[in-house]
Amino acid sequence: xxxxxxxxxxxxxxxxxxxxxxxxxxxxxxxxxxxxxxxxxxxxxxxxxxxxxxxxxxxxxxxxxxxxxxxxxxxxxxxxxxxxxxxxxxxxxxxxxxxxxxxxxxxxxxxxxxxxxxxxxxxxxxxxxx
Numbered sequence: 001x002x003x004x005x006x007x008x009x010x011x012x013x014x015x016x017x018x019x020x021x022x023x024x025x026x027x028x029x030x031x032x033x034x035x036x037x038x039x040x041x042x043x044x045x046x047x048x049x050x051x052x053x054x055x056x057x058x059x060x061x062x063x064x065x066x067x068x069x070x071x072x073x074x075x076x077x078x079x080x081x082x083x084x085x086x087x088x089x090x091x092x093x094x095x096x097x098x099x100x101x102x103x104x105x106x107x108x109x110x111x112x113x114x115x116x117x118x119x120x121x122x123x124x125x126x127x128x129x130x
Contacts, residue, residue, distance in 0.1 A: 004017070004019075048102070049100075049103045050083070051106065053105065053108075054113075055110065056106075056107055057107035057108060057113075060111060061110060061113065065118045070115065076113075076115035076116040076119065079112025080112040080113060082105040083105040083108065083109035087105075
């Protein structure tokens, strides 16, 4: 049996399954709540607006990183913060977010995360922690 596989669940979409000692542990990619999804090209069945933004921002960030474009780590953290603030303020019921804000904060998060991780990996590779 495979250690890692991806299956499709009709209720929650793609699920990553890890098999450890004949026990499956599943991780879903997105909650896919219909009113939090953007409706085009059938993607509302796979990703919510925030996850779509993260995917798009992460893809563009990855392309920029492999083309040797870098930003200061503080800017990458600042790009990550709007999603955290939006998510927590909504979870704590201070306000209700909307799909445009979720898409934008997700995009900024995905972009910032790529730059943050590339800087972190460069630091680890170059041994700056010693």
